[in-house]
Amino acid sequence: MSAGSAVDDDLWSAIGDPTRRRMLDLLLVEGGGTATTLSDQLPVTRQAVAKHLGVLDRVGLVHGSMAGRERRYDVDEAQLARAVAQLASVSAAWDGRLARIKRIAEAIERSAPSRDD
Amino acid sequence: MSAGSAVDDDLWSAIGDPTRRRMLDLLLVEGGGTATTLSDQLPVTRQAVAKHLGVLDRVGLVHGSMAGRERRYDVDEAQLARAVAQLASVSAAWDGRLARIKRIAEAIERSAPSRDD
DNA sequence: CATCTCGCGCAACTAATGGTTGCAGATGAC
DNA sequence: GTCATCTGCAACCATTAGTTGCGCGAGATG
Numbered sequence: 133m134s135a136g137s138a139v140d141d142d143l144w145s146a147i148g149d150p151t152r153r154r155m156l157d158l159l160l161v162e163g164g165g166t167a168t169t170l171s172d173q174l175p176v177t178r179q180a181v182a183k184h185l186g187v188l189d190r191v192g193l194v195h196g197s198m199a200g201r202e203r204r205y206d207v208d209e210a211q212l213a214r215a216v217a218q219l220a221s222v223s224a225a226w227d228g229r230l231a232r233i234k235r236i237a238e239a240i241e242r243s244a245p246s247r248d249d
Numbered sequence: 250m251s252a253g254s255a256v257d258d259d260l261w262s263a264i265g266d267p268t269r270r271r272m273l274d275l276l277l278v279e280g281g282g283t284a285t286t287l288s289d290q291l292p293v294t295r296q297a298v299a300k301h302l303g304v305l306d307r308v309g310l311v312h313g314s315m316a317g318r319e320r321r322y323d324v325d326e327a328q329l330a331r332a333v334a335q336l337a338s339v340s341a342a343w344d345g346r347l348a349r350i351k352r353i354a355e356a357i358e359r360s361a362p363s364r365d366d
Numbered sequence: 367c368a369t370c371t372c373g374c375g376c377a378a379c380t381a382a383t384g385g386t387t388g389c390a391g392a393t394g395a396c
Numbered sequence: 397g398t399c400a401t402c403t404g405c406a407a408c409c410a411t412t413a414g415t416t417g418c419g420c421g422a423g424a425t426g
Binding site: 167178179182200201202 | 403404405
């Protein structure tokens, strides 16, 4: 079971940033948007948003397309689903480890109650 | 439901870093360790590991204590469990949103089968 | 007890990244 | 035709992950 690290670090760091998470949220809720509309609802400038959109585009979480003079971005739901699966996988891995450690600790406690304490 | 973002950004960014995730993994598996033992098993220097341990300590995911001339670090399982819960919460939120969107899309498809296609 | 070793912590420096401001170009609106 | 506005580019700043180098203090060893 090595390390539960069948994890795509690029995807992770993409969704690791709080601003990018909020952007994905907004794009999901509003069904797409542009750097300008997004920055209206975020505490950062349009340019910062544009850079983040670039990052998200590079890992495939969003796709941009020109619509007139606007560049509209939409969430790639399949890729986001993949990212969500990674979150779930890591949390499950740690969860399992924590549970196992707790079980082992209890077993030791029971089998050697006053060994070194 | 706002945004599913009842999320502690400090905890997130702490576990967002791939090196820190691996460190937590190692600490869990080996039941604690020092900056030196950790850096032996990681592609970064002891100092980098020490800095990361500082970050993890600051958010309470590990606790350090001097043992002889070594500084031993151990995972705070309760805090890690909290972090895991946040991962699970975010993934659940997005999962739900994706599911809802898919359902709505299908409904639209069904009620207006040849509207714009 | 003297010494030697090993692990730690501090400091300086670099590279990448999230963020800013400012500007120029293009295109839809009037 | 002109104006407004949205985009993209570039320069710049701050923070952070990473490095190397150094000095120190405490355990182990003779």
